[in-house]
Amino acid sequence: MKKLGLIYVLLIGCFLLYAADYRSKSHLEASRQAGGLRGEIGEKYIMITFQMGIDYWKSSLKGFEDAASALQVSVEYRGATQRDVNEQITVLEQAIAKKPAGIAISAIHPLELNATIDKAVEAGIPVVLFDSDAPGSKAYSFLGTDNYSAGVKAARQMAELTGGKGRIAIVTLPGQQNHEERTRGFADTISREFPEMKVMAVKNGKGDPLLSRQAAEDILSGDPGIAGIFTTEANGGIGVAEAVREHLKRGNPGPKILGFDTDKGTLDLVKSGDIAATMAQGTWNMGYWSLQYLFALKHDPPAAQNSGSSVPRRTDTGITVVTRRNVDDYYAK
Amino acid sequence: MKKLGLIYVLLIGCFLLYAADYRSKSHLEASRQAGGLRGEIGEKYIMITFQMGIDYWKSSLKGFEDAASALQVSVEYRGATQRDVNEQITVLEQAIAKKPAGIAISAIHPLELNATIDKAVEAGIPVVLFDSDAPGSKAYSFLGTDNYSAGVKAARQMAELTGGKGRIAIVTLPGQQNHEERTRGFADTISREFPEMKVMAVKNGKGDPLLSRQAAEDILSGDPGIAGIFTTEANGGIGVAEAVREHLKRGNPGPKILGFDTDKGTLDLVKSGDIAATMAQGTWNMGYWSLQYLFALKHDPPAAQNSGSSVPRRTDTGITVVTRRNVDDYYAK
Missing domain, CATH: 3.40.50.2300 (Response regulator)
Known part of the structure; x- marks a missing residue:
């Protein structure tokens, strides 16, 4: 009977441990649900440029990726290989077909992409422009150098x-x-x-x-x-x-x-x-805040609705001076 | 002995349940630590205006609060009661003394707050201006209507x-x-x-x-x-x-x-x-993105360092047209 008693004690102890653990898990779960800005599983944002290979885009893409990693979403980088309007239109059409959570695009031409950009917006896909604007389009925002x-x-x-x-x-x-x-x-x-x-x-x-x-x-x-x-x-x-x-x-x-x-x-x-x-130019800012704006448009905070849009219309990403003193900070990493 | 066997089965079952639960908890914990933009405990941001009582600020403050709640940080609203420069300088001095995580201020005068704003920045407190700029100050950003x-x-x-x-x-x-x-x-x-x-x-x-x-x-x-x-x-x-x-x-x-x-x-x-x-005016945007910018300055993403600043220099928060059709959306809530 002594042995049986010991087993009962063990059994009750085990149950108590489990219960305590269950409570701490609920607590964790609650804090997880309450906490922070974070995307959903499978939430993907696409960045589109032209002349994909050049150095110039590296820092914008880095900013886009940094914001994605902070917000726990994924990104894809696409672009026209050349300075070719039709090629960029095709790339944008392909991006729309994937139904992404949002698209940030640098427009190769200020007018000719409007119809395709508008098509994305009308399909419910948030679009922002960065670096090169298409001011007549229905994109929600432009981020670039003044x-x-x-x-x-x-x-x-x-x-x-x-x-x-x-x-x-x-x-x-x-x-x-x-x-x-x-x-x-x-x-x-x-x-x-x-x-x-x-x-x-x-x-x-x-x-x-x-x-x-x-x-x-x-x-x-x-x-x-x-x-x-x-x-x-x-x-x-x-x-x-x-x-x-x-x-x-x-x-x-x-x-x-x-x-x-x-x-x-x-x-x-x-x-x-x-x-x-x-x-x-503030190229990292262009990418980082493009993703932040797209994320806000995708998850549209309800209170934003009475101000017409949940993102700013136009953002001057700023400019800094590089001299011999600080040049090392500016090489693409 | 049959009874003892049953107890052993229960005991093992209980242990297995606990182990399974422990695994799922670790998984949760990992996703919690990896996940999302979120402030630290005690991280407080202060918004400062002038003429505190007026309707005009309500929507900016709402935006500031909405971003704070998304990022799990706290906010405090302070302001001069009147259109009085010295009163606002005092309020700003008091805010600096609290060593907050950041300050968003609408400057009552384009020049006279510069010294106090600069003092905050030099003390390592991120400052952004919204609605009314102080362009000669060391504040990192201005958000308002163009x-x-x-x-x-x-x-x-x-x-x-x-x-x-x-x-x-x-x-x-x-x-x-x-x-x-x-x-x-x-x-x-x-x-x-x-x-x-x-x-x-x-x-x-x-x-x-x-x-x-x-x-x-x-x-x-x-x-x-x-x-x-x-x-x-x-x-x-x-x-x-x-x-x-x-x-x-x-x-x-x-x-x-x-x-x-x-x-x-x-x-x-x-x-x-x-x-x-x-x-x-995009007043909700002014408040929402002021807090987002301050949060970025406070948690300065390392990759931002090679673009001079982790926030845009100037943001046009946009303007929308209110007619009889959509007027109900614009009453302060």
Whole structure:
């Protein structure tokens, strides 16, 4: 009977353990259900770009992935391989067919994707645009650089590089809206804030290193004492740096070069000192907050309904200055 | 011995149940730790406004609270009771002393809070501005209405109300930047997009119902056939509606009134049909995304470091049109 008693004690103990454990599990379950922003199983978001291979998208995709990992959802990266509108439309159609939880797309053309973007929205798929807008579409939001502000900031950086004095030239890509806005923000700010500086020339580098080099050579031969050259896009900076290097070899004073974007070629030239500084777009922010906005649209908080939309209409992801001092932070990881 | 056998079976069964349960608990625990965006215990964010009592802030605070509840953090709402700079500075100082996880503040003055905001940032407290900016401060981000865009959208709404034809007047608050931008966006758009419409007069209603009523009476006596009146702030709409009601009683045609904001007085007049439509700012978005940005700054994702900041620089929280059709959605809940 002693043995039987022991077994009863064991049996009761085991039951008590189980009960205690059950309580702690319920508690855990409750805190799990109450807690935090988290996606559901199978919730997938798609990012779509064009020219898939280039460095430029790496940091946006990293931001998209970082947000996905924080929110416990999955992502897929798709894109047109070239700068081809029809190819991107096909990629977007394929994405819609998968019925994803949301799509973030950088539009290769400001008008021609509208019908397909609208089709996604009408099918109940949240869509946001990043980096390149399609302002007439039904997408909920645009996240990207405010290019006029970027030009303003570039002008102030140029003034810092040149001590607020001297003649300045710009190498840009006329006819493309983002580059025209950067140029306008830069030129307006120089004339408004820096009376001892003057923009003397605006040249077309056509987004090409060789043609930008040519443009810089024209500038330098016309005015060998120019104090600074601002290029509104990455390839321009590389071409201008070559022209300036030759110019210095001939014993001339060297203008300060201010570049744009953070591709490896530009960063290497900042590191070597050939380019004094470059303007970095908030590409990680574009990706990170695109996913956050899509997540909010997908899980639409009820209280958001009386403000028309649960996401902001337009987001300036900001711009920062990269110099030799902080250049190492900007290489794609 | 049969009885003893049964007890052994029970004992083993109980143990197996416990083991199975333990496994499922571990699984749960793992998913809980891996999962989602969630604050830590004691993580508190503070929202600061001025004129604490007014309707206008309710929806921003609701957004702030909605995000806090999603992210499992707590919030506190503080503010100056009046439109008093020094009072708001004191409130901000008190908030800093509490070492909160972050502060969202609507600045009563674009310059005079800068030193105190900078002090918070230097003490390691993330700060974002919403609704009213302090652009020279070290705050990480501003979230609010792009007032020029709001004016553009208002002009298109006015064209819809008037069939794209007729003479228009504006009652506004000259000298205050947000109102000047709304006026400029409106007037620019009318002259650019609507050749059969013309802005005839811009009057100062001083943000007061009585003076706005007076301004509208002047407009109506000078031009009884005016097709529309746009008021850039809420009190103006209420005053203009009174003037137009009297005007109609005298047998005149009634101009369409387009108001701004969604205080109860304005919404009631939209409901009664006296005000044809009003422009609603994305105030819920201001609060919701202020908290999301502060949370991101507090928990700074490592990958954000190479883009200078983990939050966007500037966010246009958007604007929507409220008419009789959707007015019920906009009453503060």
